Amino acid sequence: MGYREELDTPCLVVDLDRLEQNIAEMAAYARERGLALRPHIKTHKTAEIARLQRQHGVVGFTCAKLGEAEALADAGVLDDVLLAYQIVGEQKIRRLLALMERARVTVAVDGVEVAEALSRAVREAGKTLDVLIEVNTGLNRAGVEPGEPVLRLAREVVQMPGLRLRGLMTHEGHVGKARDAEELAEIACRAGQDMVDSAELLWREGIPVEVVSVGSTPAAFHTTAVPGITEMRPGTYVFYDNASFRFDRIGPDRCALRILTTVISRPAADRAVIDAGSKTLTMDPPPPDRRGHGYVVEHPEAVIVRLSEEHGVVELPPSARELRVGDRLEIIPNHVCPAVNLQDELFVVQGGRVIGTWPVLARGKVR
Amino acid sequence: MGYREELDTPCLVVDLDRLEQNIAEMAAYARERGLALRPHIKTHKTAEIARLQRQHGVVGFTCAKLGEAEALADAGVLDDVLLAYQIVGEQKIRRLLALMERARVTVAVDGVEVAEALSRAVREAGKTLDVLIEVNTGLNRAGVEPGEPVLRLAREVVQMPGLRLRGLMTHEGHVGKARDAEELAEIACRAGQDMVDSAELLWREGIPVEVVSVGSTPAAFHTTAVPGITEMRPGTYVFYDNASFRFDRIGPDRCALRILTTVISRPAADRAVIDAGSKTLTMDPPPPDRRGHGYVVEHPEAVIVRLSEEHGVVELPPSARELRVGDRLEIIPNHVCPAVNLQDELFVVQGGRVIGTWPVLARGKVR
Numbered sequence: 120m121g122y123r124e125e126l127d128t129p130c131l132v133v134d135l136d137r138l139e140q141n142i143a144e145m146a147a148y149a150r151e152r153g154l155a156l157r158p159h160i161k162t163h164k165t166a167e168i169a170r171l172q173r174q175h176g177v178v179g180f181t182c183a184k185l186g187e188a189e190a191l192a193d194a195g196v197l198d199d200v201l202l203a204y205q206i207v208g209e210q211k212i213r214r215l216l217a218l219m220e221r222a223r224v225t226v227a228v229d230g231v232e233v234a235e236a237l238s239r240a241v242r243e244a245g246k247t248l249d250v251l252i253e254v255n256t257g258l259n260r261a262g263v264e265p266g267e268p269v270l271r272l273a274r275e276v277v278q279m280p281g282l283r284l285r286g287l288m289t290h291e292g293h294v295g296k297a298r299d300a301e302e303l304a305e306i307a308c309r310a311g312q313d314m315v316d317s318a319e320l321l322w323r324e325g326i327p328v329e330v331v332s333v334g335s336t337p338a339a340f341h342t343t344a345v346p347g348i349t350e351m352r353p354g355t356y357v358f359y360d361n362a363s364f365r366f367d368r369i370g371p372d373r374c375a376l377r378i379l380t381t382v383i384s385r386p387a388a389d390r391a392v393i394d395a396g397s398k399t400l401t402m403d404p405p406p407p408d409r410r411g412h413g414y415v416v417e418h419p420e421a422v423i424v425r426l427s428e429e430h431g432v433v434e435l436p437p438s439a440r441e442l443r444v445g446d447r448l449e450i451i452p453n454h455v456c457p458a459v460n461l462q463d464e465l466f467v468v469q470g471g472r473v474i475g476t477w478p479v480l481a482r483g484k485v486r
Numbered sequence: 487m488g489y490r491e492e493l494d495t496p497c498l499v500v501d502l503d504r505l506e507q508n509i510a511e512m513a514a515y516a517r518e519r520g521l522a523l524r525p526h527i528k529t530h531k532t533a534e535i536a537r538l539q540r541q542h543g544v545v546g547f548t549c550a551k552l553g554e555a556e557a558l559a560d561a562g563v564l565d566d567v568l569l570a571y572q573i574v575g576e577q578k579i580r581r582l583l584a585l586m587e588r589a590r591v592t593v594a595v596d597g598v599e600v601a602e603a604l605s606r607a608v609r610e611a612g613k614t615l616d617v618l619i620e621v622n623t624g625l626n627r628a629g630v631e632p633g634e635p636v637l638r639l640a641r642e643v644v645q646m647p648g649l650r651l652r653g654l655m656t657h658e659g660h661v662g663k664a665r666d667a668e669e670l671a672e673i674a675c676r677a678g679q680d681m682v683d684s685a686e687l688l689w690r691e692g693i694p695v696e697v698v699s700v701g702s703t704p705a706a707f708h709t710t711a712v713p714g715i716t717e718m719r720p721g722t723y724v725f726y727d728n729a730s731f732r733f734d735r736i737g738p739d740r741c742a743l744r745i746l747t748t749v750i751s752r753p754a755a756d757r758a759v760i761d762a763g764s765k766t767l768t769m770d771p772p773p774p775d776r777r778g779h780g781y782v783v784e785h786p787e788a789v790i791v792r793l794s795e796e797h798g799v800v801e802l803p804p805s806a807r808e809l810r811v812g813d814r815l816e817i818i819p820n821h822v823c824p825a826v827n828l829q830d831e832l833f834v835v836q837g838g839r840v841i842g843t844w845p846v847l848a849r850g851k852v853r
Contacts, residue, residue: 130853161795461850
């Protein structure tokens, strides 16, 4: 019996061969260009996939939240981690110090206050903490502005006892709003250049910059092409998703994760209801040139027009009107990372059969 | 130390006094009008809140998915459940039969095929299953159209061995699109009237209709006012949320659940970044007349303009520009149900102090 009949729905199915291909390709790209590969674990949150990434050569992992890093460390697959996030507050600093006993830890900082609090804490604990300055290259989230503001913060951080400034990092996630491949390349290269220019300011002043780190799967092959970038931190590439195959070489056949779902109602000729709603597919919007809450593999013309928590309402093209209650569909989610975060486990398939189950061990670790 | 300092963030905080007030009020409303109260557990997914609801008098609970009902049954708080959902597929039918050993179960059906499969299965198992016909009163999700189509399906279902037709149900969630209180009342009453009119068709033909059941917190006091409605199934009322206090008597002070979050970056005078992103607040949109990804209790003029997975970007009004890194904020989520579904536990506070932790035991039970 194949996995489509065997598994109860809705559930997340990972094709092992596709997954390994995606992991191997990104590793090869990094290797060929002499880039350090430090994948973000937010996409998969599983020990087994982290292990595969290690087998293919990574320098370590990236996490947003301490809880993700703790979960991976507990599973024995994390010994070098960048917390690409501001660590703020007593509770978090205590946990950071504990994590430093178990792994090499680098932390992002984007302000004097946060850096000073870290400096004070690690000094009292008799430790040294590696830090990267977070740079805003256009996402307009956290981060200091490129150029002089980076230099000003760097001058302060290098003076702070207990901290060792290792370089700069950014997340160029604003490539997501690009309207075409050309614009994407342009935004990504601009972000990379801003990083390298900022790094150069530091060099000129004698502040060593060992790491110039960029993130984001859609920008991966553009930002990293700027000479001077040393590290890449893609996340989504292990699975890819509906936002991945907008302009370029990534087609749905490369998407290693699909949501298996069942048609539970056919109330009208042009409407089917599936058992995956916002608690499975998430409410993350499609990329700008698409419609609906995911890509229906069997019927790419079908549009998932509306989600309730446990229902997906699918508008059917004439070619899909034969769909019956009980039929199964596979959906590529708009954004795979939050979809994985809703699950307790991923079902692993190879050659159309279920070969295992992987717990999503860092699920819900938002602290 | 108060809960705002004690707890690590982001986390979900439930005010016990507000919660009990909300539960008591809805119970009193149902009691006074002779309505059966069958709350949907999707909102809280916890045994402790189910227990409180039982103390205040409910006839049973509503669940969408079998997994929710199984989790509540495991916790010993479920003995009568309406699965307001189509049960489709072998795996699900097996689980349904097992659940029937532990609780009185009623299931929604909206088509002959689904009903026939259930009839076959319960007959083989030597059981009798209660069913309600699901009616589409305007949400355009699942359900048969009111009037004649309901009657036609009812005629078939009453003939099916093993099934006992108990009545009709609808979810009038389409009140959410109302632009004002008047329109909300109108849509809700229309839905209620369609239900009662459909029920009357059945009565006239000698098909007994014991239950005419409606759902939805925003419509609760309107749909149920239509004479002939026998049961109400609100969910959100235990907590209320940003969508609850659009037109009427529910203000933010009635919202029993808030998301406690920390400011982690202040990169610009008019921008703060908080540690709650889409993996905490969800991407559920605000009600039509609001902006942003939640209601900031301390600064109602602030707008959470953008979410990444672990970051919330807040646009600050002039009055909130003094906000500093490390400050804490409380947010009422746009839609509380999926926000709870992202958490492993709720922190319970009373008089400003943490008095307990409740596991979200049906979290992620989407099957």
